Amino acid sequence: MHKADLHYLLRLGPKIAKQGARSNFCCFPSSREANISSNNISCFHFWAAAGEKSLVWFQLNTGVAQGIRITEILVPDVIVAGGVGDLECRWKEDGDKFYSVKWYQAGHEFYRYTPTAPNQPQIFDTPTLDVDVRGSMGGRVVITNVTLDASGPFQCEVSADSPTFYTDSHSANLSVVDLPDTRPIISGVKRPYLPGDWVDITCTSKRSKPPPELSFSINNQPAQVGWTEPQIDYTDSEGLTDSVLRMRLPLLPKILKEAGYAKVKCSSDIANIYHEESFDVLTTISPFHASVLDGAGRADGSHGFCLGVISTMLAVLAFLNRSHA
Template identity: 60%
Template sequence: MVVPKRVLVGGSSVLDCQWQEENDKFYSVKWYQASNEFYRFTPSAPIQIQIFDPQTLKVDPMRSLGGRVLINNVTLEAAGPFHCEVSADSPTFHTASLHANLSVVDPPDNPPLIQGVRSQYLAGDWVDLTCTSEGSNPHPLLFFSVNDEPVPEDWLDTQIDQTNYKGLSDSILRLRFPLLPSILKEEGYARVKCSSIIPDIYYEESIDVITTLPPFQASVQDGASNTSEGLQ
């Protein structure tokens, strides 16, 4: 039996149940979603193919035959346990069944969003950012990197995953670190990337740049500020 482990929402999926005739003569094959039969193939019957169309599945009758079933426009409701049941004809009427689970993936519509970046920083400032990915099933894994290097775990809060009003997952990851000189490129910036991943199915990333003031400009601004305070 073949049932894909993961299928994208709106996509198609082929379910395939094969058998070998030995001493028993084949009679029928049936497909079930949970306990609900949705497809039956009985070659000796006047109507060989019967489809009991549940609301959660759209079986393509023109491209389904034998134990092979094509499902179109897969929805989240299609996720769950499936099993096929093969029955022998008389005199034994032996029955065998196999079980598998189907997962349906609804990835985010948009790339992850990095928030909290200020227009400019000074070396030594604290950078406090969040990365948000909205509307996904299952929730994605969020990863931060700085200058294409994975960040230390103590820079990160635990990822938060919450179910929104659509029943999908909104995820957020917080990154906080001091802008040390060792982090900055020669030009005085650091490149922050957030990646949103559902293994084998989905990958998107967003990039933002942490920009620092040149040392001379920073010292002039500090001096101007101190002078103004003195005049007051």
């Protein structure tokens, strides 16, 4: 802002009840000062005279600086429900004398620090979060037990003392997420399959906000296009979502490993803050081992069938041990 005497238009309420009452008002550059950009719109404390008022012109000598101003506001992008987060507000006085700093969540003040007042900082109850008093001082606030309803804008407001009573405020958004109750659950797997059988399985994630992105892979390769159906999300009365992903595919020989099985993995992801996986195995027996043999061949066939099943199960157990190691 250029050094000059600038005219501002101050909008007052219909009545100021008491002379000397301190209130917050917003002021706007008048049209006569067209060279002043809109980002100079600001709010400040004003000591008002008594009486009926509607519109008042007044003159403010701004000098070279606009007064106390916020230089940085730090709010986490994401916090897990029930977790902890650090908020920080930084400012420069620019010739003013610092009076107080306040934090608001959804318009509700929950923290105030006024260095000239006793018993600082002051904490105000809010159902969406708690404040760690020991870890909070000045413009830094530690919030705990954060609920889903705390998602949204967090606003910092700093105020100057007399004679300007200037106020500046900035806000930043916080997202609160509720992670799924468990790892994703794979269901519908049958044992054993015959090569060429249709596999019809689902992956389910329980109670989260926002819903995760579910995905399947076979033998560490993403499921082919057409195998999976669109993910379905069911949201309950508490705003938490169960998510289901279905996959159907023919168990073709090219999918099976030499030991006669295929590894299935379901992954559940929420942005960059959550990733969990679950595993299962599609086991098979060959048509020869599955056939019914007659006479003397029955014994040999049964022996071969058992060996085939045993070797497959040993491979499956070895894989599952590696997956959960």
